[in-house]
Amino acid sequence: MRKTRVMFAALLLVLGVTALALTATGTAAKRAVYKAAWIYVGPHNDGGWSQAHNDGRLYVQKALGSKVQTTFKENVPEGPQVCQVIESLIRDGNKIIFATSFGFQTCMASEAKKHPDVYFEQATGTIQLKNMAEYFGAGEDANYLAGIAAGAATKKNTIGLVVAFPIPEVIRHTSAFTLGARTANPNAKVKIVWTNSWFDPAKEKKAAESLVAAGADVLAQNVDSPATGQYAQSKKLPWVGYDSDARKFAPTSWLTAPIYNWGPYYLSRVKAAMAGTWKTSFYYGNLKDGFVKLAPFGPGVSVKTKALIAAxxxxxxxxxxYEFAGPLYDQSGKLRVPKGKRLSVKDLYAVNWLVKGVIGSPKG
Known part of the structure; x- marks a missing residue:
């Protein structure tokens, strides 16, 4: 009898250990799901910048499946509140965070110092830390090519460009776009209106209206919503978008757009973080590696223009x-880049002047 009791107790012990092992295995499986988060300055479906980043997030989710859990926070204002958003994402267990707007950088840097066990990735920024990387790409090259389409389309030699903030990123894109426009049409001028916002459809439409009133017969943008294009469509004017393939918003006005392919970069960084091989870096993608490109052409782009862009x-x-090879002159006619010289990426990240052909102040 006593022997039976001992055997029964042993059996219970084995079952208990097995149950604990199964529970531990299940818990470990749950822990194995890697959490990655993105922060957007606009809606995830804005038709532009934030949507392009969200497409990149979905690319990661599709590629890694159940191994990763991705999430995002949208419509996050640039400023100190970003720190609160980052803290909440870390509390939720996210181990890598991608911030997709320049104004998120200050909080990203301060939070990176507070959380050395979390990886931080800042788009379009300038600060690198041991656990914080920077990434962007040569959007200026794609803007140059898009400018060719705009320059070929204008009949009044005046293109209206809706721009966000007077920072080096937008300034170099504006200059590149203008150089492209003047490649197709040496008499073209690009008038700019600053919205001082990345995503504000009402401001963007108002800016587009003012540019058309000032004589522009082609519209373009370096802001995030398709409002400029929708206004162009209503006025039957050609339009160059930005960030995403947004031709559905203005199908007959659409020319093309400089766009970004964020997915492969995001996938490589999440994979590295999961494998423990992540290292800080500064990535600057380009046309050659497919990070930047042009969206498909609209019906208004001629065969001749397509050939020039292809060349x-x-x-x-x-x-x-290289569009930023000298000689290059600024708006006042001052020689800024002598013949034989080229602006480096470091130069482009500090540029505060606009090329000849732009009408509007680089100071906003």
Missing amino acids: KLKALKDGTF
């Missing part, structure tokens, strides 16, 4: 052409 695209890829 410049090839030259940019093989290094035989």
